[in-house]
Amino acid sequence: MSGRKPRIVVITTVPQTMVAFFPRQLRSLSAAGFEVHAVSSPGAELDRLGAECGIATHGIAMARPPRPIQDLVSLRRLYSLLRQIRPDVVHAHTPKAGLLGMAAAKLAGVPVRLYTVHGLPLLTRTGVLRRILEGAERASAGLSTRSYCVSHSVRTEVLSLGLCQAEKVFTLGDGSCAGVDLNRFRPPDDVPAIRSAARATLGIPQDALLVTFIGRLSKDKGIAVLADAWKVVVSKRPDLHLLLAGEEDETDPISHSAREWLRSEPSVHLPGGVPADAVPGIFAASDICVLPSFREGLSQVALEAAAMGIPMVASKVAGIVDPVLDGVTGLLVPPNEPQRLAQALLELAATPEKRSQFGRAAIEHVRAKFSAERVDRLWMNEYRSLIANAPLGSRVANANPAVVLGESKLQ
DSSP states (O other), X not given: OTTOOOEEEEEOSSHHHHHHHOHHHHHHHHHTTOEEEEEESOOHHHHHHHHHHTOEEEEOOOOSSOOXXXXXXXXXXXXXXXXXXXXXXXXXXXXXXXXXXXXXXXXXXXXXXXXXXXXXXXXXXXXXXXXXXXXXXXXXXXXXXXXXXXXXXHHHHHHHTTSSOGGGEEOOTTOOSSOBXXXXXXXXXXXXXXXXXXXXXXXXXXXXXXXXXXXXXXXXXXXXXXXXXXXXXXXXXXXXXXXXXXXXXXXXXXXXXXXXXXXXXXXXXXXXXXXXXXXXXXXXXXXXXXXXXXXXXXXXXXXXXXXXXXXXXXXXXXXXXXXXXXXXXXXXXXXXXXXXXXXXXXHHHTOHHHHHHHHHHHHHXXXXXXXXXXXXXXXXXXXXXXXXXXXXXXXXXXOOHHHHSOHHHXX
């Protein structure tokens, strides 16, 4: 590298993903002497991220669903950008950014090409769409020099589906792409005051036992299953309240009947999306968190709830079994079984001593394995090791742009 700073390009499909997971890590890389570039679809969030983190940002439109013509344009623009930057590392996250980013980096001759699997949407898809998603995952992994999974349980799924060779796919440490900021997510010093204020804002009775879900209100998140379970819960414990904090996902909607029942049920609160800075207060206001998902990568909500000492009732699926230890930090139930979900919620609601025990164990678990400091350190060491051991013959400068993308045809 002739004494210059090592250059890393981080790619996500949309800026919301970059903002949600990577600001701290991008700042840490920059402070450690890396020249950092962040790439995603353009937006005000990306611009703010660059200003706040003091890094270069580049807006390149990328469509989440398959869009052959748009995808080819995005690939060409990514390739041109990488030829200009000449990075030592390209690290792409999420399916579309993974496919386009790994293809562009391979064509540009980037020596270290990393792809992280954050989850497997294909697990809940069927038919042609599932085959397309499987093909995209295999292509991304094949074009990368190394692939990663955000949890050990997702890595197991990747291997069982034959999406990547075992010797080429890894999970750093205990998992996670960014970890949990333990300064932000911790039991507050003045729990009663923060709990009271958050409940007043959300319209939750001060004396109610509150079960909370935070995330997209979608089919994959098991919201319809939760609605069926909640009918059982409130029939036995009408004093319980349910908070569903999140926007409805129109790309994966729940059934009309489930949505209308939730809207009409007095014990259910639907505030819509909540700002990120309100999330710790919501956890402080909660007694139990619930996550009935059909699939996850590594549930950030489960990690954040654990860091604040909130016990969890969740589905026993990949991406949840890592942060939630059954019978230790929470209760795990089979996915898509509302009766079992209701039983677990009622059990935990009826045993405050178990909630306290689980909460304490959850704090210890997440602090030991998933702190942002630990995850940042693991990734920093990984980048440095990969750069130091990259084959010199595959530097970006050696790629021939006219050959690898046929520029005359794409102009």
